[in-house]
Amino acid sequence: MSANKSKVAVNNSRRAFLSKTASTAGMITIAPGVLLHQVANAKPDDQPISEKVRWGMLIDTNKCEKGCTDCIDACNAEHSLTDNGRPESDTQYIRKVTLRDKSTGHELSLPLMCQHCETAPCVDVCPTGASFTRKDGIALVDKHICIGCRYCMMACPYKARSFVHEAVKNQTLSAPRGKGTVESCTMCVHRVDKGETPACVEACSKGMHDAMIFGDLNDPNSKISKSLAQYGGKQLRADLQLNTAVRYRGI
């Protein structure tokens, strides 16, 4: 699969900002016959990830439609997550959770995925350091040193991780997976590094739901920060003080 998949306009303010800073797209040759597309506004590969940025997501449960699976479908397609017909062991990066308030009967629905904690329990417990958090706050698994012990799955308070229980088919170049290792939402790091938004956010926006906002939590002028400042947002299991990058409104 091409490294620069189709780019669909998503977050308008962010896209506008990015377009200002974007240089023209070019192509470089890295070896005879091998071409890499250099994407406008991408973080150059030789530049380290900056801790000045903290990527985050805000999910407005009031806008999240019950029964809608746009974000899940987009995520599955983006990472080539195949359905083996075994729901107990099949990987799910995002799932739709339906909540019913026991006292009032109020129902709501929301997408749940890796919360990209600042002090992530999965990172703490990983014996080899395969679970790690990038400086920009994205929690990932290094598939090369994951030994498949699943301790991170025991430790995650959000049940965000899946173990690859069987051989993977049709892998994408941008989101490699491996039988016997653990995986979870990558916040579409391959897209984010190119200046794009995660596939789920893009799909939610494309479906005219706009229940998900992606952006830099450290930038007070970003849409997500402004929205959080104005209307607020909650962390799941805030009692654990993990400082999650994914926030929810309406719960």
Next chain:
Amino acid sequence: MKKIEYSAIKGNSLGYYGLLGGLGLLMLIGLLAVWHMEHQGHWVTGMNNQIVWGMPHVFAVFLIVAASGALNVASVASVFRKEEYEPLARLSGLLAIALLAGGLVVLLLDLGRPDRLIVAMTYYNFKSIFAWNIILYTGFFAIVGIYIWFMMDHNMYKFKKTAGMAAFVWRLILTTGTGSIFGFLVARSAYDAALLAPMFIVMSFAFGLAIFILVLMASYHWSGRELGDEIVARLRNLLGVFIAAVLYFVAVYHLTNLYITEHHGFEKFILMEGGSYTKIFWIGQIILGGLIPLALVYAPGVKNCRKTLSLICALVILGGLATMYTVIIAGQAYPLQIFPGYEVTSSFFDGVVNDYTPSIYEIALGVGGVAVSLLIVAFVIKVLPFLPKSLADSK
């Protein structure tokens, strides 16, 4: 005290080779199970994204916990200066190493990528209690190995007590580490408790001693050596104290949870409404693994009955496996409390008690690990002088 003479067992009987063959066969079946699981992927097991640790971990953690407990007999001799236990110290050290090896084999072979053992040995995240455990296990082999060497080598015998003390301290840290694998998990209602570390230490005393007594009685019976009632009675009383201590810790753990409203849901699940998990807790862990063996230890009329003692030990081992099942499997079966106050449903089994049916492959792997441990003991006592020629009562 009279001089103790050790010798290797003859080990040339049909029974001995039958034992080796049987254990070897179990080991082979375990390996075949591993080959199948690793080739197909873990979907062929009962484990899934809800119950991520299954039967292999029940066996592995049980064996690892029992390993440090098996060393207890040696520690009583060298650290607490009880000379009566001195003749048993070598076997105690050997059994400790063998049980740890069996447990680690199971743990390793259940990994998603067991081929990456070298990665596990070379990449360390020092904040991970799991990484610390890898160091603790390796250190345990080394320290107990040296301890056994000092016990067996006349030139080094003078350092035996120091080595024994080091091994004792190390085994306490090791089991603290094993308990903390669960104690350090904030995510789940069943864990996140400092009590788990000392509880695991006390459990190790009971499980390790039960296995030790069985191995001791079997090896003396089968090799035709004399094993006096005096030493057996001491071990039996010690086991009684340990069983009671385990019950005490389990009671404190649940009483604390019952006092804290946040944990009421979990306690209701374990103690009353958890179906098979509740049965395994009450029948397996508490009644068969605790109350009955405790009553039998102190029951009049069967004080010197070896068969009763074998039954007690077998029950403690069964109860140990039930305990590990409750801690590991039931602990995961209870749903994560991500949204307190809400009823939760999803495609990823949120908000439901998770079912677990162990596959034959996982059980075969676990039993294979037990076979590895026993095979090591059976082989080593044939080639090296681990057992005293006689453990008859002193006249």
